[in-house]
Amino acid sequence: MRHEADRHQHAHPHDTAPAHPAGGWPVAVRATLHCLTGCAIGEVLGMVVGTALGWGDLPTLALAITLAFFFGYAFTLRGVLKAGVGLRAAVRVALAADTLSIAVMELIDNGVIMLWPGAMDAGLADARFWWILAIALAAAFVVTAPVNKWMIGRGKGHAVVHRYHH
Template sequence: MDHTAHHAGAAHEGPAGRDGHRGGPAGASWSTAAKATLHCLTGCAVGEILGMAIGTALLWGNVPTMVLAIGLAFVFGYSFTLFAVRRAGLDFKSAIKVALAADTVSIAVMELVDNGIIALVPGAMDAHLDEALFWGALLGGFLVAFFVTTPVNKWMIGRGKGHAVVHGYH
């Protein structure tokens, strides 16, 4: 399967890179953007859930719990991309640069939306792990964050930024 078909028909522009693939997509498809957002959301969700669960179980306050959850969301979000591009043969320093370029904006938007929703849902920050409110606010925040972040990723990929920088390493 060629690169263009792999990315749901996204047109590519710019000079061919070391792998023969063209530069950033001229117009990313919604499918490509959704896949990039889902990839990012997976890492964020692992970190966020782990951080919220740890902070809640340890009876930490709202601020330290959110700081831990957001920090772990970035760590896990970056690590998914980092491991993928390392498997593709990139050295560690280059892989870190690609992960930072690919995921920073997507993770930041996702975390801002997700944590904003959790903070705005009455009682969610004080809910415990065994309460539906805890999980409902967390999962609802992820859902809204996905729909807010997908157009951001579409715009960035369409300009050769964000997740588009990973495409050359498939």
């Protein structure tokens, strides 16, 4: 008969064994959609606030990126805290799980926006702004999903978070 502790193992943020040895695409897609949600909320909120305050492109972009990281981390933090992990450990898990994913996503989506002719001049009331943002976020998803798959396959990124899901 197995001991109760053997059946109910708890993961630690420093574990390195892959939670999903195959690092499958379904897990990577879910992780990337999770990241995309936080990034999109932060991006849009940052652009709305920056525009409403009459800020220029650079401060608005900085706010949007900052909020994208904030919301991305907050979503992960919420789930890990809900699993009963203490705040300090949960913050470490969120940082480990999301930093590379959010950074890649932000680099791609903001790169597309900055390089798209006229995108930085399109206002929030302009349909062109929303189409370009949607294309930029889709491009960021396509580039970030393989990054997440690679990390998960090595027990990093969202594989760390999934250890806390029961």
